[in-house]
Amino acid sequence: MPIRLPLPLSSARDLFEKLKRDAALLDEEVTTDRFFNFVITGYSLVDWVGRDPALAGVDIQALRSDPTLKVCGDLANASKHFELDKRVPITKSASSAQGWGLGRYGHGGYGIGEEKITVELNDGTRISCLDFVQQVLVVWRTLFP
Numbered sequence: 099m100p101i102r103l104p105l106p107l108s109s110a111r112d113l114f115e116k117l118k119r120d121a122a123l124l125d126e127e128v129t130t131d132r133f134f135n136f137v138i139t140g141y142s143l144v145d146w147v148g149r150d151p152a153l154a155g156v157d158i159q160a161l162r163s164d165p166t167l168k169v170c171g172d173l174a175n176a177s178k179h180f181e182l183d184k185r186v187p188i189t190k191s192a193s194s195a196q197g198w199g200l201g202r203y204g205h206g207g208y209g210i211g212e213e214k215i216t217v218e219l220n221d222g223t224r225i226s227c228l229d230f231v232q233q234v235l236v237v238w239r240t241l242f243p
Contacts, residue, residue: 110150113143114242121231127205128213128227130194140234141170147241156241166233169217190218
């Protein structure tokens with residue numbers, strides 16, 4: 099018998115709502131923990147969509163090949179398994195720095211500041227954590243308007 103999470107996480111839409119809450123937490127303050135939660139949720143949503151009877155017609159392969167969701171997958175799997183060894187990632191790294199002038203002004207602890215997380219792709223493209231969060235939400239909002 100499969101293990102089921104307690105309500106309210108019982109459908110792909112519920113998990114999308116969690117993703118939006120994770121994004122809101124990052125908007126309050128960027129931290130590695132919050133970004134980790136966001137990418138895990140953003141990538142796990144693909145599997146939830148594939149198993150949700152209400153979304154039976156959705157092309158899961160298209161979701162798996164979406165570049166933004168691939169980055170989520172790279173970061174989620176590398177975080178869970180320490181490094182990727184099952185597939186070739188499109189993501190080179192995710193780096194974090196913290197200190198005066200790095201994060202947004204007024205966010206983060208006094209004298210410490212907010213983390214600045216940057217995702218770098220193999221093609222050299224660099225994107226801030228918060229911009230990446232918005233890209234992920236755009237992808238999922240096409241399915242959950």
